[in-house]
Amino acid sequence: MAFRGDDVNLRDVAALAKVSLSTASKALNAKFDVSEQTRGRVIEAAETLGYRPNMLARSLTIRKSGTVGVIINDLERNFALPVLSGVEDALSDQNIFPLLCDARGDEVRERLLIRELLARKVDGLIFIGHQTDKRPSHGDSLGVPTVYAYAQSESETDYSVSIDNHQVGELATQHLIDTGRSQIAHISGEAPHSASRDRAAGFLSVLRSNNLKPATRPMFGDWSEGWGRAAVQSLLKRDVHFDAIFCASDQIARGVLDMLHHEKISVPDTVAVIGVDNWEVIAANSRPALTSIDLNFQRLGRKAVHQLSSDLVQDEGPGTVRIPGTLVIRDSTVVRS
Amino acid sequence: MAFRGDDVNLRDVAALAKVSLSTASKALNAKFDVSEQTRGRVIEAAETLGYRPNMLARSLTIRKSGTVGVIINDLERNFALPVLSGVEDALSDQNIFPLLCDARGDEVRERLLIRELLARKVDGLIFIGHQTDKRPSHGDSLGVPTVYAYAQSESETDYSVSIDNHQVGELATQHLIDTGRSQIAHISGEAPHSASRDRAAGFLSVLRSNNLKPATRPMFGDWSEGWGRAAVQSLLKRDVHFDAIFCASDQIARGVLDMLHHEKISVPDTVAVIGVDNWEVIAANSRPALTSIDLNFQRLGRKAVHQLSSDLVQDEGPGTVRIPGTLVIRDSTVVRS
DNA sequence: CTGAAAGCGCTTACAG
DNA sequence: CTGAAAGCGCTTACAG
Numbered sequence: 001m002a003f004r005g006d007d008v009n010l011r012d013v014a015a016l017a018k019v020s021l022s023t024a025s026k027a028l029n030a031k032f033d034v035s036e037q038t039r040g041r042v043i044e045a046a047e048t049l050g051y052r053p054n055m056l057a058r059s060l061t062i063r064k065s066g067t068v069g070v071i072i073n074d075l076e077r078n079f080a081l082p083v084l085s086g087v088e089d090a091l092s093d094q095n096i097f098p099l100l101c102d103a104r105g106d107e108v109r110e111r112l113l114i115r116e117l118l119a120r121k122v123d124g125l126i127f128i129g130h131q132t133d134k135r136p137s138h139g140d141s142l143g144v145p146t147v148y149a150y151a152q153s154e155s156e157t158d159y160s161v162s163i164d165n166h167q168v169g170e171l172a173t174q175h176l177i178d179t180g181r182s183q184i185a186h187i188s189g190e191a192p193h194s195a196s197r198d199r200a201a202g203f204l205s206v207l208r209s210n211n212l213k214p215a216t217r218p219m220f221g222d223w224s225e226g227w228g229r230a231a232v233q234s235l236l237k238r239d240v241h242f243d244a245i246f247c248a249s250d251q252i253a254r255g256v257l258d259m260l261h262h263e264k265i266s267v268p269d270t271v272a273v274i275g276v277d278n279w280e281v282i283a284a285n286s287r288p289a290l291t292s293i294d295l296n297f298q299r300l301g302r303k304a305v306h307q308l309s310s311d312l313v314q315d316e317g318p319g320t321v322r323i324p325g326t327l328v329i330r331d332s333t334v335v336r337s
Numbered sequence: 338m339a340f341r342g343d344d345v346n347l348r349d350v351a352a353l354a355k356v357s358l359s360t361a362s363k364a365l366n367a368k369f370d371v372s373e374q375t376r377g378r379v380i381e382a383a384e385t386l387g388y389r390p391n392m393l394a395r396s397l398t399i400r401k402s403g404t405v406g407v408i409i410n411d412l413e414r415n416f417a418l419p420v421l422s423g424v425e426d427a428l429s430d431q432n433i434f435p436l437l438c439d440a441r442g443d444e445v446r447e448r449l450l451i452r453e454l455l456a457r458k459v460d461g462l463i464f465i466g467h468q469t470d471k472r473p474s475h476g477d478s479l480g481v482p483t484v485y486a487y488a489q490s491e492s493e494t495d496y497s498v499s500i501d502n503h504q505v506g507e508l509a510t511q512h513l514i515d516t517g518r519s520q521i522a523h524i525s526g527e528a529p530h531s532a533s534r535d536r537a538a539g540f541l542s543v544l545r546s547n548n549l550k551p552a553t554r555p556m557f558g559d560w561s562e563g564w565g566r567a568a569v570q571s572l573l574k575r576d577v578h579f580d581a582i583f584c585a586s587d588q589i590a591r592g593v594l595d596m597l598h599h600e601k602i603s604v605p606d607t608v609a610v611i612g613v614d615n616w617e618v619i620a621a622n623s624r625p626a627l628t629s630i631d632l633n634f635q636r637l638g639r640k641a642v643h644q645l646s647s648d649l650v651q652d653e654g655p656g657t658v659r660i661p662g663t664l665v666i667r668d669s670t671v672v673r674s
Numbered sequence: 675c676t677g678a679a680a681g682c683g684c685t686t687a688c689a690g
Numbered sequence: 691c692t693g694a695a696a697g698c699g700c701t702t703a704c705a706g
Binding site: 052053054055056057059060065066067070075076078081082084085088089092095097098099100101102115116117118119120121224225226251254255258279281282285287 | 389390391392393394396397402403404407412413415418419421422425426429432434435436437438439452453454455456457458561562563588591592595616618619622624
C-alpha cells in the first residue's frame with residue numbers, strides 16, 4: 001500500500017550497499033569525498049529500495065527545516081492571492097515550502113501563530129497584509145529572517161516589500177497625457193489609505209511637470225463601483241470639464257464607465273478612463289475593456305522571498321522595497337484599430 | 338535578539354527543575370503520571386526559561402508532523418481561495434499547518450511535489466482542483482490519508498469533496514418558481530463541464546416536478562459576460578417568451594443584466610435573473626444586485642479536512658461528498674421593500 | 675576514502 | 691512516582 005520506500009531508511013540503504021551509515025550519508029550528499037565506485041553502489045541501493053530521506057530527521061540535524069511561515073492577514077481577500085502565489089513560486093525554486101496560516105486580522109492570534117511556526121523551526125517568516133499602510137513591527141525578537149509584504153512594517157529596520165503607489169499615480173496620469181488628454185480628473189479611494197494619498201500625489205506631480213492642472217481636486221471616497229458612479233455624477237453636476245478620469249481602482253473605474261455610458265458620454269472618444277489593479281474579472285469584462293495599472297503582486301511576493309535571504313546575497317539593507325506598477329492598455333483610453 | 342527560549346531545550350528545563358529528562362517530558366505532556374509537585378516545578382522551570390518544544394524532534398519520535406500537504410492546481414484562480422481558506426481554518430483547529438504548493442496543472446510537477454511533501458512527513462494530502470470535473474486518482478499508494486477537493490477523484494475508492502451541482506440547479510430554479518415565474522430560460526456555461534450539465538439537469542428536473550416547461554432548451558456557451566449578453570440577444574431574436582433567466586454563473590448573469598438593461602427590459606419586474614457563485618465583486622456590484630447561489634467553498638474546504646481524518650471518527654466510507662449550495666437573495670429576483 | 679561515535683531534541687517502554 | 695536507556699533517522703567532526 002505504502003509508497004515504495006516509505007519505510008526504508010538510510011540504514012537499509014547502507015546495509016544493501018555494504019557500507020557504513022556515515023558513508024551512505026556522504027555518498028548521497030554529493031559534497032563529500034567518496035570513491036566513485038561506492039557512491040555508485042549506494043545510489044543504486046537507494047534506488048532499488050526507493051529510498052527517500054526523512055526531511056524531519058535531516059532538519060533536526062542540520063537545523064534548517066526547508067519551510068517558511070507565511071502569515072496572511074486575511075486569506076479571504078482576493079488581493080492576497082497573487083502575492084501568495086508569488087511567494088510560493090519563489091520558494092519552490094529553493095525547494096522550500098510555505099507553512100500557511102491566517103491571522104484573521106487578530107494580533108493575538110498572529111503572535112500565537114508565530115510561536116507555533118517557530119516551534120516548527122521555520123527558516124523564515126513572511127507577513128502578508130491586505131493594504132499598503134504600515135503595520136506594527138514584531139521587532140527583531142523573532143530569531144529568524146522576517147519580511148513584511150504588501151503592508152509594510154512601521155519600522156525601517158525591518159524588511160518590507162510594498163507597492164510604489166506614487167509611481168502608479170504617475171504612470172496612469174502620464175499615459176493619459178501621452179494619449180492626448182489634458183483635463184484629467186482623479187477619483188480616488190478612501191482618504192486615510194496611503195494607497196489613495198500616494199496615487200493622488202503621483203497624479204498631481206505628473207500634471208505639474210507637464211504644466212497641467214487637474215480638472216478638479218482629487219476626489220476621495222471609497223473603493224467601490226458605487227463611489228465611481230457618484231463621483232461622475234458630482235463631476236457632471238458641478239460642470240467640471242474633463243476629457244479623462246484616472247480612477248484609483250478598477251472597481252471605481254467600472255462604476256465610472258457605467259455612469260458615463262448611462263450619460264451617453266463616449267469612452268474613450270470623449271473621455272478616457274484608466275483604473276488600477278488590472279483585476280481581470282473587472283477590467284477585461286467592462287465595456288469598453290478597461291485600461292489599468294497592474295500592481296505586479298506576483299513579483300511582489302517573489303521579491304519578499306528574495307528579501308528573506310538578503311543576508312546571504314549582496315544586501316541592500318533593511319527598509320521598504322517598492323514594486324512599480326505596469327501599464328496594461330485596453331480600450332478605455334485609446335481607440336484600437 | 339532571539340526569542341526568549343529559542344535555544345533552550347528540555348534538558349535545560351529538567352536541569353532547572355532538578356528532575357530527569359524523561360520526567361520533565363512527562364510532566365509537560367500531561368497524560369503521564371507525575372506528582373503534582375514535580376509537575377508544578379517543571380512547568381515553572383519551563384516558563385521561566387521560556388521553553389518551547391522543538392516540534393521537529395517531537396515529530397520525529399511520535400511520527401506525526403502536524404502538517405498536511407495542500408496541492409493546489411492553480412493558485413492564481415480565485416476559486417481556489419475560499420476552499421483553501423476553509424482548509425486552513427479546519428486545520429488550524431487541530432493545530433495543524435498546511436504545507437502549500439501549486440502544481441500549476443502539471444501532473445509531473447504534482448508527482449514531484451507529492452514526493453517532497455511525503456519526505457517532509459505530512460500527515461495527509463489534500464488536492465484542490467479548479468473545477469468540478471473528475472481528475473485522475475493517485476490510487477492508494479501515497480501512504481497517507483488523501484482527499485480530493487472541488488475536483489473529485491475519478492476513483493470511487495478515494496475520498497472526494499465537491500459541489501452538488503444538481504442541487505444548485507434545483508435550488509435556483511425553485512427560487513424562481515417560488516417567486517412566481519413560470520417561463521424560465523437557462524443560460525449555462527461550457528457544455529463539457531459537469532458543472533454545466535448537472536446544473537442544467539437540476540433545472541429541468543425541478544421544472545418537470547412543477548409541471549413546467551423551459552422557455553427554451555438550456556443554452557451552452559462559456560462562463561463569460563460576453564456569452565451572457567449574446568445569449569440574451571439570441572433569446573430576443575428568436576422571440577422566446579421568458580420571465581426569468583437562470584444563469585450558470587455570476588459572470589454570465591452580469592452579461593445578461595447588462596443586455597437586459599440595454600434592451601430596456603426591467604429586472605426583476607419583467608424578468609428575474611439569478612446567478613451562481615455569489616461572487617461578491619460581481620453579484621453585489623451589478624445593478625440590480627444579483628441574487629445568486631453561494632457554493633459554500635469554505636465549507637467544502639473544511640469538509641475536506643474532516644474527511645482526512647474520517648478513519649478516526651465514524652466513517653461514511655470513501656466516495657464523493659457533495660456540498661449543497663445556498664440561496665443568497667438580492668434584488669434581481671424579488672422586489673424588496 | 676571509510677567508519678565508529680556523538681549528537682540534533684524529543685518520547686516511551688521498562689525497571690525500580 | 692521517577693529515571694536510565696534506547697530510539698526516531700539523519701549528519702558531521704574525528705580517527706584511521
